[in-house]
Amino acid sequence: MSQSFALVMQKEFEMYFLGELTYFLGLQIQQNEGGIFLSQTKYLKQILKKYCMEDAKPVCTPMVIGCNLNVNDESAVVHQPTYRSMIVSLP
Numbered sequence: 001m002s003q004s005f006a007l008v009m010q011k012e013f014e015m016y017f018l019g020e021l022t023y024f025l026g027l028q029i030q031q032n033e034g035g036i037f038l039s040q041t042k043y044l045k046q047i048l049k050k051y052c053m054e055d056a057k058p059v060c061t062p063m064v065i066g067c068n069l070n071v072n073d074e075s076a077v078v079h080q081p082t083y084r085s086m087i088v089s090l091p
Contacts, residue, residue: 023042026043
């Protein structure tokens, strides 16, 4: 059925069959008997590398539990453009 669809599409559009799709628009694609699975592992690894976070450990809560925030906090100042760039990069 997929081959007949490809033939119909080739008659209508100029296209080439380059094999099984494995990567498209930043998505990794894996096809098997169980279905088609999409992931962004490669993209996420690039983001972690860009922000020097390859060795960061995953956590359920991205903030210290029980932390009290206040106006007079003496923590290091966050570079806002970098922080915004990180947030925009999230899928």
